[in-house]
Structures are given as structure tokens and as C-alpha cells.
Amino acid sequence: MTAAAWLHRHVGARLALLLAAPLTWLIAVYLAPLGLLFLTAFWQTDSFTGLVQRRLTTANFVDVFTEPAYLTALARTVGVALVVTLACIVIGLPMALFMAKVAAPRWQPVLLALVLTPLWASYLVKVYAWRTILGATGGLGLGAVVLVLTYLWLPYMVLPLYTGLTSMRASLLDAAADLGAPPGRVVRTVVLPLLAPSVIAGSIFTFSLSLGDYITVQLVGGTSQMLGNVVYANFSTDLPFAAAVATLPVLVMIGYLLAARRSGALEQL
């Protein structure tokens, strides 16, 4: 019996062979470290020696949730991520609408490439460029963080919106207009409801990327800190506490994804 014939009859073995490599990668590189991070968050640091002690405690989480400075950082982080996501939707929607439904077909790939070109440049180069521009005008601070993050993540919003709009049948828009709806009404009653999954798909990118960012905050944020900066600041001195702080965006993101799954948006990714 050949190996192929044997595999054909043994479905379990076939699956195991197929999935072994990707599952190993997923577990070793993503899930195990995440578990370790979570475990580390329950360890403690000896205040004299500064060494990590592997004894379980909930003190780190108590600190995070009782110290106003950290709660402020949490609220600020989620707030910035939400505002950035909203800004990306507001700017990205008309862009995607133009690219997918207004521009001539032969221009569509060109426009798409143009939207994606900023991704070809290094993140650091772009943030330093913004720092130079904003620093010269004295515009550093939370507003600058929102501006730069919006600039950075916009392509990740435009792409799913564009894809969603491309697959939206033109006859639906014609039908809405035909039934008497002016353009604004067509967008509100037909385009947006049908595009909701794409909006949520895009927002998963913009929201999670904003949630974890700390370099932009450090370079253009002035004195305001986000969770990433708290992690960065405690990373070398109190690793378990840094781990506890790092767990927060993960939890926020899990909540966000659960909400997104309920809307059916995850099938659009």
C-alpha cells in the first residue's frame, strides 16, 4: 500500500500531518509566550535585589487597578485607540468610496497602490518625520499622537473598506437611487449597513495597533503616557508588573474581538 493510499484512509493522520507545522509555530511563537506573559504577571520582584521571584501574588494587578496614574493611562490608551479608529473610518470611507465606486476601473489599482505606498517606508522614519514637522510647530502632545497614529494606520482601514465596496453590487446603489434616495441617504441606508463588517474588520487593525503603540507616543506625545510606555518604563526594573500592564491591552482586545465576532465581521478579514 502506498503512503498516499494509507493517508487517504486515515483522516486523522492526514490532519495531523497537515497541521503539525503551523500548529507548532502558532503555539510556540504566539500562544505559549502569551501564557508566559500572563503567568509572569502573577510573580513578584524582590524590592532589595530587584530579582524576579517566582512566587504567586495578585499585587501587580491590584496596583494597576488602584493607582490612578495607571488607570488614567489605561483610559487614555483606549480613548486614543478609539479616536484613531474613528478618524480612520471618517477619512477612509470617502477615500474607499471614491476608489471603488467613482474612479474609472483602470485607475482603481493605481489608487490602491498609492494608498498603500506609505507602508513601504519604515515606521520609525515616518514617526521621526512627523516629530520634526510637529516639533517645529510646537504641536507635541496627545493630539499629535492621534494625528500620527491615524496617518500610520489609515491604509489598514482603507484596504478592507475598499474590498468591501468592490464586492458590493453596483445595482444595489442604483436601486436605492432609483427608489428616490439622494446620495447621502444611499450611503446611510445601504452602503454603511452593508459595509459594517468591513468597518469592523478595519477597526480591529487600527484599534489593536493603536493600543500597543509606544514609540509614537514617546516621540510625539510630549509628557502623556500610554500603556505601552508604562510597560516600557517598568520592563527592566519590575518585569512582573510590566507583564501585568501588558496584559491589559490583550484583555481589551479579546473583548473587542468577541464583540466583533458577534457582528460576523471576522469572516470579512
Next chain:
Amino acid sequence: MSTNGTAAVALRGLRKEFAGRGTGEPTVAVDGVDLDIAEGEFVTLLGPSGSGKTTVLRMIAGFERPTAGRVVLRGTDVTDRPPFQREVNTVFQDYALFPHLDVLRNVEYGLRVTKVPAAQARERARSALAAVRLEGFEKRAPAHLSGGQRQRVALARALVNRPAVLLLDEPLGALDLKLREQMQVELKAIQREVGITFVFVTHDQEEALTMSDRIVVFDRGRVEQVGTPAEVYERPATEFVASFVGTSNLLQPDAARQVIGHEGLYSIRPEKISVLQDGAALPDGAQGASGTVAEVVYVGSATRFVVDLDAGGRLIALQQNSDTSSMDVLAYRGRRVLLSWRREHGFAVPRAQT
């Protein structure tokens, strides 16, 4: 043509060019169409794909801007108006039902966006659904309807707005044959009932002949003929109409001269031709041509004889199988026969101008 009062739709010198792909030679989709459609008329735009019939419909709806010419609805020039300011509604080929709205909300949509009070909108939507026999389907999602039901929702959604003109873009194309035939009868009945002007686009000549008050035959962006189904079928104005509507049965000028002494292109519909034994006497007032049966196609209720004429060219004769069986007719293959038809059933076909 509408002579009493204003036409529901009047097209004047309508022309549409599309920018050419690449090198830039524009494609002419519609090349100067003049047409008057009377109130309450069921008019079919008939033609092969790419003949410009759908583009004409889309210009009446306002989805396409004419390159030249005017669109006039009930005496008002609407050429420059967007679709949402035109008193027409469309039934789309793919129905274009809103997937995120249930059946009732789909039907209500046009009333809602034009600010009809909610209670009244609901009332009208329900009775429109009743008119297309879809009571009880109000809460269904379009995805959970059959093709025929979707088609009827699309019809209700358009008719509920009481448009001056209803435009139908090959609405039966996606249905299977049985359902299509049933919907043809139903559509015609609904149209008679509501009295709204229907402009119907199709490439199916049988559909056009079945349903229409008048047929407008399109070819390459131009109107070839406008007439009642009987006129278009029995007296085609051009060679194109003769071959596109019904089975093409043309005698080329050479054969026509030999057989009946006619100068020019000539045609007889297959069902008007009788197949007689070779050497039989022609009935009074009949014309005839002898030939050899090249092919016999048994189609159940009838048989189609393809006959190569001695004078050149071939004619198709359609015979009812009233007292013949498939065995009888199939034995005809290769036999010599005499085709005969009454003089008045043949007609001369004007040569195409181009």
C-alpha cells in the same frame, strides 16, 4: 405612436458613447434613438446582447447620461435629472434587493426615503406584497427566498411607488423555463391591472412576442423596427429583424428569382410552409420549391424539416405532428419533397443598408 396627449416616455436623438478601453476610440452603444411610448403601454426593447437596449433603459432611469439627445417623461425633460428625481422605477436583472433589510422593509424603502408617513408606507407595502401574492413573507430575508419570490419582491418594491413608468431589465432571465413562462403571464396581468407603462428589456424574442403591445427591435445601437408583435413577426422591416425574430428563413435573391420570380431577399415563416410529396400539384394560390430533406428534427408537438432547395439555399418547414408519428417523419430524411406556401405568407425583406 402616441398621438393623444403626451407620451409617457419620449426619446429624442438619444446617443451614448462609452470611452474606449486603452487607445481611446469611443464605443457607440446607442446611436440615435427616437421613440415615443404611450401611457399604459407594454413596450419591449428587443435585441441581442450589446445592441444598446439596456443602455437605453439605463438612460431612461438616469443611471447613464446620454452623450446627446433628450429623455422626456410625461412632457418633462429629465435628461439632466439624477435617478432619485425621476418618476420611474426599475426592476433589476439581479433584482438588487437590499440584503440587510427584510422583505417588507425592502418594499417600503422607496416610500420611506420619499417621506411617506410610516403607517401609510407600511399599509401600501403590505398591499403591494399582496398584489404579488407574497403575504406572510414580510419578515423574510431576501437570501431566504427563491428566485421567483425575489423577482416578485423586486416588482412590488418598484410598483409600490406608483411610478409613471416601470423599467424592467431582463427580469426573467435568471428564472427557469417553467417559472419564466408563468411569470410572463403574471407580469402581463399585473401590468393590465395597475395600468402603469412598462418598458421591458429582453433578448428573448418569444418573451417579447408574448407580452408586448409593441416591440422595438434593436441592433448595434439603432432601432431596426417598431411595431406590434404581429407586425414585427409577419412583416419584418429589415433583414436583421427577419432573422432575429422567429426562425431565420431567408431565400437569397438568386434562389428567390428562380423559385418565385422575386427580385431581392425573400422570407417565409417555417410554420407557413407545407411539406408535400415530390411531384405533387401545388394548391391554388400557392408557391412552391422542390428540394431534398437534409435534416429532420422531432420536437414533440411538431417536426422541423430542413430542406436544401434545388435552386440553392435552404428553408425550414415546421409541421404539426397532428397525424404523424416520430417514425413517419424521421423517415423523411434524404427524401425529395415539394415545399409549398400561400403567396400572401411570403414577404420581401429589405436589404440591410450597411
